[in-house]
Amino acid sequence: MRPALLDMCEPAARQQQQQFLAAQCASLAGLWRSQQLVDVQLQSADGDLHGAHRVVLASSSGFFRALLCGAGQSMKEGSSSSNCSLQDSIVVQLPYSSQQLSSLLTILYEHSITVCAGNVAWLLDMASYLEVAPLQEACCEFLRSALSPEACVDVLLLAHHYHCSALQSEGVQYIAQHLSSLLLLPEVRQGLTKLPPALLLQLLSCEALEVDQEAELLCLVSDWVAAAAQDRLPLLHQLLPLLQLSLLPDEAPPSQQQLGACTTPAAAQLARQLHQAAVQCQQQHGLQQQQQQQGVQGGGGVAGNDDGRYLHLLQQQQRQQQAAGASASSSSSSSSICAAGSLQDSSLHPGAGLDPNNHASSSTFNTFSAATAAAAVEQPCTPTWLDCIGSSGSSSSRGIGAVVLEAWPGRQRGYQPTRxxxxxxxxxxxxxxxxxxxxxxxxxxxxxxxxxxxxxxxxxxxxxxxxxxxxxxxxxxxxxxxxxxxxxxxxxxxxxxxxxxxxxxxxxxxxxxxxxxxxxxxxxxxxxxxxxxxxxxxxxxxxxxxxxxxxxxxxxxxxxxxxxxxxxxxxxxxxxxxxxxxxxxxxxxxxxxxxxxxxxxxxxxxxxxxxxxxxxxxxxxxxxxxxxxxxxxxxxxxxxxxxxxxxxxxxxxxxxxxxxxxxxxxxxxxxxxxxxxxxxxxxxxxxxxxxxxxxxxxxxx
Structure with missing residues (x-):
């Protein structure tokens, strides 16, 4: 046959093949609807049984392929795999309702998927658990279309929970590009405090991250830490280097409106103290540069290397704490003193890592009462709840200033207007x-x-x-x-x-x-x-x-x-x-x-x-x-x-x-x-x- 005729026949052959496959699928769907030749029973969480065909389940789902073709192929009630007949069927218990299993089988047999806001969560759970790739992709496509200021955090959390890496990256990118405007929405701001550590780290590291003021990121990190302080305080020294700390002293201090938008008074207090520490770091850095230019060797390591700057500020802060809070320093070393609450063993040490699986719950944190926290913000005690960050293996208190100094000047992130x-x-x-x-x-x-x-x-x-x-x-x-x-x-x-x-x-x-x-x-x-x-x-x-x-x-x-x-x-x-x-x-x-x-x-x-x-x-x-x-x-x-x-x-x-x-x-x-x-x-x-x-x-x- 000549090549031209072959080219003409190929579209017709493909069309015939598609028609044949469609007829086969329709035939299998007909057998399923009439419950003929079914050899698997799926049992729902409420006890209902749904008949299906092994070959359809195994060809559509990685979970069923491993179960029915691998070690689980002999899981037939009352007989072994050697004498299994078409009339025999196995029962597979699944943690889904009868309606959900019925919807799953309709999807597998009829290849029709309708994803909406009401079913996307359990469909994605089912697709992930049963390893149904087309269903997972359909859910991810719906969630992509749903990315909006109101839904972006929920989409990101779903993508992270079900390991949808492409969707997770898109969700992080969306939030990073619109972060300044998203922080104006209370429900979004509250949702961001629920991010697991790995997601917050990915967000702060995103190259597309844009904010109007660096103080907005400062308040976001403060919100996140204060939401579960006992678990998250040890991660502060890893989060701060991702902020452009050197920009903070040149900005106006966090306004009352920004601090008022923080989810708790404790978070507002943390934001204020972090900003003050950044200003002190810039002053220390400026003094060091001035002394180096003048050829003067300053005492206490101010004009020395980074370790000298760290020790100088640490010693200075310790002297201030001892002078102002001598009574506080006599507290038991097993617990940390806070301005308006108790944080037990909130140690901050370089070895504390960001655990991607750590979904820290705010229930582990002894939260402040609104009245005492507000009083602490207006008239902070010494040491404050932030100064109780202790160094692992050391009895000395490091203080928030030392933590900021270690992270100084922070990450130089993308483009920031300066003129x-x-x-x-x-x-x-x-x-x-x-x-x-x-x-x-x-x-x-x-x-x-x-x-x-x-x-x-x-x-x-x-x-x-x-x-x-x-x-x-x-x-x-x-x-x-x-x-x-x-x-x-x-x-x-x-x-x-x-x-x-x-x-x-x-x-x-x-x-x-x-x-x-x-x-x-x-x-x-x-x-x-x-x-x-x-x-x-x-x-x-x-x-x-x-x-x-x-x-x-x-x-x-x-x-x-x-x-x-x-x-x-x-x-x-x-x-x-x-x-x-x-x-x-x-x-x-x-x-x-x-x-x-x-x-x-x-x-x-x-x-x-x-x-x-x-x-x-x-x-x-x-x-x-x-x-x-x-x-x-x-x-x-x-x-x-x-x-x-x-x-x-x-x-x-x-x-x-x-x-x-x-x-x-x-x-x-x-x-x-x-x-x-x-x-x-x-x-x-x-x-x-x-x-x-x-x-x-x-x-x-």
Whole structure:
């Protein structure tokens, strides 16, 4: 037969083969439904028997293959395998209900699997126990599709428990990429305290881990340790090196809001003390460097090697403890003294490892009462419950400072913004600007950055991936997208949005770039929105916003994108709408802004959405600031800026919110910069820009 004819016959042969196999399966299913030739009885936990065929079970399940074809093939009631007939059958007891066994047999005979939230847990348990690979893969596929803020921890725990390694990696990746927003959800935060040690270690080691502030990880670790302190305190010295401890002193201390989000007062106390210890470590490190530069040999090993630094801080802390808590040191060595509870044998030693199978239960920990723990946080005793960490084989107390010092400076994890970038805008004569300036909060100074490839007034930006900043600009008839590489040295052109628009708003969320609203072509105010995926370099249209708007603000919080204020025709909006990617729709919030705003700016800070500045319906520039907490579902007034400004740049960096430039009215543009500290509730002045500019963008890089 000629090759061409063979090629024509192969599809037909495959189709015939598939039809034959389908007929065979249907025939076997018919025999099972009529209970003919069954030679195995599956007994449920409630005693019901379900007949089946050995050959079907053995070909579908590794468990039954080993049982029926291996050592268990002689497990027939009343006879040996040598005289087994078709009428004889063995009975296999299984720990599943009658309904569950019936569903299993339907799956095996009819090859039809329907997985849903109500059955995925026991189907996955059954697939793992009986080694039914297709069923396990179907369950994993359903759980992948269910990965969401509300379900991600449950999915991860299921994947870990049933050894679904690929799904476990995807679950860790999802949580790592969205951790800052997930920590705002109390049920997720509570769920993360239930992670076994191996999973927390994998999460903290994940290269995709991104947080707005390192203090968020500090609070997460504190939550996890305090949930079962007796078992988990010995693991603290292995968890701390996975944090970027050296970033903590440069951030604002954990705010009351962050500490209040901790699951227990004890966890809040731990977070506070860990932060204080990090600050002390930085001071010790700075002193050591200063003394080395001056050629001075400090006493107590401060200017020496790492062991010297460790001993110096340890000795210093021991002296402080002995002076302040002499009575506490006389306690029995068999138990450790705590500020508001008892931790017995909470030894911390280098040999304590992270056991992947250790699902430490909080029942092993003598928890604090709420009243005494709160009192301990407000007025800690000496030594506190954290200072009772003892060194294995040593009678000396190590203290939390020594543990932090051992882990210093921690892991250098991926990309972390350290500077503020401002770009574009226009000058007083409305000329577009290409100039870029970079602000270093440590030195409170500005320096020039890489010039934009084009003048971009009223552009927007979003930080995606590992430090890549995307800037969207253009006008009513053209669009532009440029990317600043992670090194911060050069801009690269990308495909611009499908719809040219001016006065649009831009934000990055969950690795995607969102553009919404603006004015397009014939000066028409639009409600359209688009999203850019840097992985595929493609734009996709999104559902329209509920209301057309331009000169508005867009910001992301907890994986959701918010559009605030702006103008449509002659009306200035007070309304706010949110896009939920899971639902694929925009929804108006019931709570509106306190005042109308256009040319305003917005950003997320400390779990809240802040909107500031802008212009009122009376064309007055605004200095007022409002904050929205999605957990409370309401707006509240915050401290106003020092300067009223519209069309300013706003970005969060290091736990503070920076307001840069903007229009002051009366033919004046701001060069002034100020930063909002949520812990102090104050705006503080910073070094100004080199010149006044409005319509500029700001981003943390």
């Amino acid at each position: 503020l970038l401002v770009a574009g805008g226009h000058d007083l004569s409305w000329r577009g600007l290409k100039a870029v300036e970079l602000y270093d909060p440590r030195s409170d100074s500005w320096s020039p950055g890489p010039t934009l490839p084009a003048a971009l007034p009223f552009a927007g930006a979003g930080l995606l991936g590992r430090g890549e900043l995307y800037v969207v600009g253009g006008g009513m008839y053209s669009s532009l997208l440029v990317k600043l590489d992670a090194a911060g040295e050069a801009w690269h052109s990308c495909e611009g949005p499908r719809t040219p628009r001016l006065h649009a708003a831009v934000a990055g969320a969950s690795g995607l770039l969102y553009v919404a609203g603006g004015r397009s072509q014939v000066n028409q105010v639009v409600a359209t929105a688009e999203v850019y995926d840097p992985a595929s370099c493609c734009w996709q249209s999104l559902p329209d916003m509920q209301q057309p708007r331009y000169a508005h603000a867009v910001a992301s919080l907890a994986g959701r994108v918010y559009a605030l204020g702006g103008q449509a025709s002659k009306a200035i909006h007070r309304s706010v709408e949110v896009f939920d990617a899971g639902r694929g729709a925009w929804e108006l919030l019931s709570q509106q802004l306190a005042s109308e705003r256009k040319y305003c700016a917005a950003a997320a800070l400390g779990g809240r959405l802040l909107v500031l500045g802008g212009m009122s319906e009376a064309r007055c520039r605004l200095a007022s600031v409002e904050g929205y907490d999605p957990r409370e579902g309401r707006w509240s007034p915050l401290t106003s800026m020092t300067h009223a400004r519209s069309s300013c740049g706003v970005a969060a960096l290091g736990g503070r919110l920076f307001a840069v430039g903007g229009n002051a009215g009366d033919q004046q543009l701001h060069a002034a910069v100020e930063a909002y500290d949520p812990a102090a509730g104050k705006w503080m002045p910073c070094s100004p820009l080199s010149c006044g500019r409005s319509g500029l963008l700001a981003a943390a890089v």
